[in-house]
Amino acid sequence: MTAYRANRVVRLLTAAVSFGYFVICGCGVLLLIVVPAVEWFADDEALAKFTLATTAIVQLDDARLVSSWGPDPLTLSDTKTTVRVPISVAPGWFRSIAYAGLLASYVLLLLFVYHLRRLFQRVRDGAPFDARNAVRLRWLGLLLLALAFADGLFAFWQSAVVVRTLPVTPVAVRAPFSVDGWAVFVALVLIALAEIFRRGTELEEEQSLVV
């Protein structure tokens, strides 16, 4: 029986995910050191250059525009826009919660990429139907679900707080709530795959005991 050798795609993917993992670890250093350092040591003028981006919906009450295609007007309804809040004007509690949210998302992402990397390494080593891989796949699904909902909820909170500070304007501005549907779908697929892998592990164990 020849020794197993993973195909090129698997080896490339493993290398790419490993590289991504180390990049994310590096970003963690920036997050944990640089961001607080900027907060504590930069003056207001310097802080004004940094902004927190948040999304808002501007309600246009169905504005109509005539295009060059014909007389029937095109309708513009709600428009998604980005509101950039200079850190220098954001209150301390808002910055702290925004930073905590960012850290939480970072930890979830780091765990996700860590498990993905270990999964690819085991596949590359020729042991895909490993009990730990089944557990890892389930964790990947749950982490992705958590990331999707955490990001959606946090972005909504941030947007709602910022929108409430805006003065009354002729156009209504509101905070959108959305969860990445594709991330939720992929998460559910991963959880289903985990069950398939668990069964695959059982079959492989049974097969290894056939002499």
Next chain:
Amino acid sequence: MPIYVTLDRVLEQRDVTLTELSERVGMTLANLSILKTNKARAIRFSTLEALCRELDCEPGDLLAYEDD
């Protein structure tokens, strides 16, 4: 499991060690050990044939049934 392997008894009768048997039948020592210690879930006919050939015995000499 009601079916169990009596390989150790046959090895003793033929005065053959597990290592010698593994070399003669072309099986790994690990797999033979799984068989000998009754951890195997199934045995292939090709394995049974090789064992019977090398140990000069019948399949019934290697397998026994005992209702639990």
